[in-house]
Amino acid sequence: LTRGGTAMPPAxxxxxxALGRALDVARLEQRxxxxxxxxxxxxxxxLSQIDVILGPAAAPAAAAxxxxxxxxxxxxxxxxxxxxxxxxxxxxxxxxxCVSRRFHAEPQPPRPPSVIERAVCLRAERAGAAVPPxxxxxxxxTAQALLLWECQRRGAGHRIVGAGAVHSVFVDExxxxxxxxxxxxxxxxxxxxxxHAEPSPQRLAPGQEDAEPALSPAGTCAxxxxxxxxxxPIPSPRAIATLAGVRVQTVSTSRYHVLAVTEDGDLxxxxxxxxxxxxxxxxxxxxxxxxxxxxxxVRISSAAAGDNHSLVVSVDGALFSFGYGARGRLGHGxxxxxxxxxxxxxxxxxxxxxxxxxxxxxxxxxxxxxVFSFGRRYHGVLGQGDACSDLCIPEMIDALAxxxxxxxxxxxxHSLVVSDDGNVYSFGSGGRGEIGHGDRxxxxxxxxxxxxTDVRVVSASAGHATSVFVCxxxxxxxxxxxxxxxxGHGDRxxxxxxxxxxxxxxxxxxSASAGFSHALMAASxxxxxxxxxxxxxxxxxxxxxxxxxxxxxNLRVPVTPT
Numbered sequence: 001l002t003r004g005g006t007a008m009p010p011a012x013x014x015x016x017x018a019l020g021r022a023l024d025v026a027r028l029e030q031r032x033x034x035x036x037x038x039x040x041x042x043x044x045x046x047l048s049q050i051d052v053i054l055g056p057a058a059a060p061a062a063a064a065x066x067x068x069x070x071x072x073x074x075x076x077x078x079x080x081x082x083x084x085x086x087x088x089x090x091x092x093x094x095x096x097x098c099v100s101r102r103f104h105a106e107p108q109p110p111r112p113p114s115v116i117e118r119a120v121c122l123r124a125e126r127a128g129a130a131v132p133p134x135x136x137x138x139x140x141x142t143a144q145a146l147l148l149w150e151c152q153r154r155g156a157g158h159r160i161v162g163a164g165a166v167h168s169v170f171v172d173e174x175x176x177x178x179x180x181x182x183x184x185x186x187x188x189x190x191x192x193x194x195x196h197a198e199p200s201p202q203r204l205a206p207g208q209e210d211a212e213p214a215l216s217p218a219g220t221c222a223x224x225x226x227x228x229x230x231x232x233p234i235p236s237p238r239a240i241a242t243l244a245g246v247r248v249q250t251v252s253t254s255r256y257h258v259l260a261v262t263e264d265g266d267l268x269x270x271x272x273x274x275x276x277x278x279x280x281x282x283x284x285x286x287x288x289x290x291x292x293x294x295x296x297x298v299r300i301s302s303a304a305a306g307d308n309h310s311l312v313v314s315v316d317g318a319l320f321s322f323g324y325g326a327r328g329r330l331g332h333g334x335x336x337x338x339x340x341x342x343x344x345x346x347x348x349x350x351x352x353x354x355x356x357x358x359x360x361x362x363x364x365x366x367x368x369x370x371v372f373s374f375g376r377r378y379h380g381v382l383g384q385g386d387a388c389s390d391l392c393i394p395e396m397i398d399a400l401a402x403x404x405x406x407x408x409x410x411x412x413x414h415s416l417v418v419s420d421d422g423n424v425y426s427f428g429s430g431g432r433g434e435i436g437h438g439d440r441x442x443x444x445x446x447x448x449x450x451x452x453t454d455v456r457v458v459s460a461s462a463g464h465a466t467s468v469f470v471c472x473x474x475x476x477x478x479x480x481x482x483x484x485x486x487x488g489h490g491d492r493x494x495x496x497x498x499x500x501x502x503x504x505x506x507x508x509x510x511s512a513s514a515g516f517s518h519a520l521m522a523a524s525x526x527x528x529x530x531x532x533x534x535x536x537x538x539x540x541x542x543x544x545x546x547x548x549x550x551x552x553x554n555l556r557v558p559v560t561p562t
Contacts, residue, residue, distance in 0.1 A: 022086040081118035091301075092367075093119060094147050104143065113137040120146040159302075160557045161522050162253040163463070163515025166535045167223050169258055170237050173526055173556045175247040177240050177260050177289070179224045180540040182233035222287040223256050223271040235537045237555050242288045243268070254305040254357070255516065259312070260289065265299030267292045267312060276339030277310055277323035283339070294340040295320070306357025306410070311364075312341055317351030319344045319364060328392030329362050329375035335392065346393045347372065358410030358462070363417075364394060369404035371397045371417060379413050380444035381428035399446045400425065411462030411514075417446060422456030424449045424469060432465040433496035434480035440496070451497040452477065463514030468521070469498055474508030476501045476521055484517035485547030486532030492547060503549045504529065510559065521549065526556035 075083065087093055093116055096103050104114050113121070117137065135142045162169040167181025225240045247263040257271030257278060268289040269278040276283060279292040295312065298320075304311040309323030309330060320341040321330040328335060331344040351367040361375030361382055372394035373382040380386070383397045404420040414428030414435050425446040426435035433440065436449045456472040466480035466487060477498035478487040485492055488501040508524040518532030518539050530539040531549040543550050 019083075019087070019092075022083050077115050077118070081115050081122060084115060084119035085122035087119075090120070090123075090147055097143060097147075114143055116143045117146055159250045159252055159513065160511060161513050161520040161528055162251050162258070163513040163518050163520045163530075164223065164253040164258075164538065165255040165516040166538050167253070168237070168515070168518075168520060168530070168534075168538055168540060169251050169253045169260075170528065170555060170557060171248050171251055172237075172239070173558055175249070175263065175558065177225070177243050177246075177248045177251060178237040178555070179226070179240065179258070180234045180237045181534075181538040182221065182224060182536055222273075222285045223253070223258060225258060225270045225287065225289050227287045233537045235540070237540045237552065240289060250302055252303050252305040254307050257305055257310075258289075259303035259305045259310055261300050261303050265301070265315060267295050267300045267303055269310070275308060275324040275337045277305075277308060279310060279322045279339070279341050281339045292341065302354060304355045304357040304362075304410075306362070307359040307412075309357055309362070310341075311355040311357045311362055313352050313355050317353070317367060319347050319352045319355060321362070327360055327376035327390045329357075329360060331362060331374045331392070331394050333393050344394065354407060356408055356410040356462075358415070359412045359464075361410055361415075362394075363408035363410045363415060365405050365408050369406065369420065371400050371405050371408050373397055373415070379429040379442045381410075381413055381415050383415060383417075383427045383444075383446045386444045397446060403446075407459060409460050409462040411467070412464040414462060414465075414467070416460045416462045416467055418457055418460055422458065422472065424452050424457050424460060426467070429465075432481035433494045434462070434465050434467050436467060436479045436496070436498045438497045449498060459511060461512050461514040461519070463519065464516050466514045466519065467498070468512040468514045468519055470509050470512050470521075474510070474524065476504050476509045476512060478514075478519070484533045485545075486514065486517055486519045488519065488531035488547070488549045490545070490547050501531075501549060522557050522559075524559050526559050528552045528555055528557055 084093060084096065097116055103116050135145055160171040164181070167179060170178040172178055224234050226234060226238065227242070248260050249263050251258065251260045257269060260268045262268065268291050269280070270286040270289045271278065273280070273282065273284045273286060278286060279294060280290060281294070299315040300312055301315045302313045306323070306329070309321065312320040314320070320343050321332070322338040322341045323330065325332070325335050325337040330338060331346060332342065333346070347364065352364055353367045354365045356363045358381070360378050361373060364372045366372070373384065374391040374394045375382065376390050382391060383399060384391070384395065400417060403425065405417050406420050407418040409416040411434065414426060417425040419425070425448050426437070427443045427446045428435060430437060430439060430441050430443060435443050436451060437443065437447060452469060455475065457469045458472050459470045461468045463480070463486065466478060469477040471477070477500050478489070479495040479498045480487065482489070482491060482493045482495055487495050488503060489495065489499060490503070504521065507529065509521045510524050512519060512521045515538070516535065518530055518534035521529045523529065529549040529551050530541070530543070531547065532539070533546045540552050541550070
């Protein structure tokens, strides 16, 4: 890969920049350490000509003499593994696997671990994590398994289950999109009028800045994506027929709309179209999934559905937003609604790794672990302190400047942040215990959840007034509003600090989604567990006890190696 005199694909350019940062970090880390003057000099040479990633094809990968050209592969396997371990995102390691066979192990046995394998192991060692046992060193499958594991460890895995208001969405093991639900009614917020209940949805009018737009009755049917059949409840997960042959990679849902990203990087949306939240240039409700044509030519990696707005991240790290713009939640410096996706210019020079859309605010994580917030202040949900007004342009959360963040989750009126070392920070409304600090006080700045310091959290989900945390060993903890049974503790009591869901002991959970009145957990064996009332058929079954997790029959989702 060289820039030369020709235009490079944005993904390749981004990889060059990521490698440049990794080389610099590795050089500084090893200064005065294991690397001698020759290695340090070679790193400087590569840094000075980072446009050249690979040397001549004839140059042996292990060449490390002082006269070798300043190519990345001339660094030698051990040095190169240290450099690559400092790449910001595991996706960058995956891209390098596609660049050259030199990053793979030798084709003939005995095969030592490849440089990619060594890099993942070094990353895990720095974070205090143990790589999965029983993998054969040097095989292509081992490198793939380790990269998938690293994504899951950092909380960057794809979302395969989603809990909405009166529905649920799933990606099954055949990568089909399934939905179920309907037959229930939503209310103004968790607990119906409890502390910090959500304002009643209505159209925004002058002098009513706190009001949210109305949701059309049709939206409750359209969110199931089964056309006219959506007018009736769907009692168990059913594949969406109009997406037959389309392989879905990740899915996100809110109260009344769904965003699905395919393996080819296309974005589909359906549900309530109020304020352009579906991205098709109008406010039409869609009962069948439709591809967002405004993003044709942009390869999408993930999407986040908020209650009234949507966020989309491209493979190249660009952030797009659309939908209801009040209080600055779209990040464009104003409060205008957008009916088609528009790139957030304030973050053009940042490489975005993930985004989360809440009810009134947005959170964005960059590939180097920083967090930006924007939207409505609302009980400290932006993490910017009590002096903060609504933010119409993304602003970095300075209180987390020394924390390397892998995921940020936006709920109704609270926010969660998961760090690379497995700690969780929360801020915003504590009225139902959803931020997990043992009281009902709001938290205006990010604060570490002390009850989770003895476990290593890899991912989390922020619901309307609940929080769910998934640990590296597969345990699940929850806290917040208990009135719907969505915490899974066998009662309907609020939980002010995260508590382990004992009913899932023996189940290795890999991802979770907290919704309006229920929660979903996907396990390493492909089964999906649900807890909570689920408003009608939202859980895809009639549970024996809504307050205790129960597995769905006849449904298997893709699994991440553990």
